Amino acid sequence: MSFQDIEAGRSFASRRNLINGKQDPTQAVASGIFQINTAVSTFQRLVNTLGTPKDTPELRDKLHKTRLHIGQLVKDTSAKLKQASEIDHNVEVNASKKIADAKLAKDFQAVLKEFQKAQRLSAERETAYTPFVPQALLPSSYTASEVDIGSDKTPEQRALLVESRRQEVLFLDNEISFNEAIIEEREQGIQEIQSQIGEVNEIFKDLAVLVHEQGAMIDDIGSNIEHSHEATAQAKSQLAKASKTQRSNSSLTCLLLVIFGIVLLIVIIVLAA
């Protein structure tokens, strides 16, 4: 866009050289718009770093200077654009020049809108975030503050200020020692709880070992009882068989006695006869 404008400016300038001999306003406006574009890009890049770790007071300062620079550029370019417009109204020029000037005016409007948008975003972010102060910056700031105090206040006020600061430091030290004591006591309590939990853990482990051993003992008891049951069943079977055999023995004994009785009777009868 800007480069096309510059080329258009050159061609028109050469043509005007042949006809009128004046070329400054239009080319100046184009150059101004180009510079404003570059400055607005830089400004946007600076705005994008707001709220990041790179956000420092130096960056804020650069942002402010860039804003002022853009304002100055806008003022100058606006004045030149007005000159070009007056030339267009006063002098009879060709239609191509009018069209080029109108295009430049539209470009200028667009650049202004873009700058206003970036400026609004910058204001928002400057309000939302505070600049990140590096560690190295603090001593110099403190020194500047000291020098400022030295230059501004009377010796009495300076002594009072030192005393107040010393008391404040003493107060903070007291608070720190108090909090440290509370924290140490709490730590002791928590350590005691931890040791008790460790003891309970050991007790649970011992209990597991004991229960496991007793499981083995119960298994032994079970196997003993099963063996006893089997032996008793076999013994019962043997006793049943013995009982049956003994019943048969009784029958045989009776039979023998009867036979002996009969034989004895026959012998007695034969002897008596």
Added chain:
Amino acid sequence: MGILYALVGRGSVVLAEFSGTTTNASAIARQILEKTPGNNDMHVSYSQDRYIFHVKRTDGLTVLCMADDTAGRRIPFAFLEDIHQKFVRTYGRAVHSAQPYGMNEEFSRILSQQMEYYSSDPNADRINRLKGEMSQVRNVMIENIDKVLDRGDRLELLVDKTANMQGNTFRFRKQARRFRSTVWWRNVKLTIALIVVLLVIVYVVLAFVCHGPALPSCF
């Protein structure tokens, strides 16, 4: 043990106090009130013999208590915080214009209750409550260990008895088998005896029928 004396004051003016025992804590407390200048917030502890005076000042109101050195700092300062909140909630802005001992009649009872609570109730402090609960768990687990050991002893007895029973039943089985064998042999003997007697009778009868011991007529 625990918190023995408590006091609420504004500057060096005592508004309410309570003492659990007869000590000179009141005089020492007044000295501490006068010795701590200024109006800024602070936490500080002074030791006196076996006791420690804990002082807390917030918004111009000073709360002080005397505690054993075994009570530590966490519980006394929790007590001071609690008393401060109760006092401000009860009396509000009247604190700044009250007369000496203006609140002593009613607030000393609250001081007494809170001293009792923070001195003896384990729930006053979360860490102490956890400590108590862990102690209970440990005691229960120790009882469990004892019961399991006792169970182990009885299981050992049971193992011995069942082993004895097993041995006895093995012996019983062996003797039952021997008894069965004995009875069987007796049965065999009786059978043989019966057969022999029957043979003898048959021979005698044949001898009579055949007219002679050598049985001449039958053959």
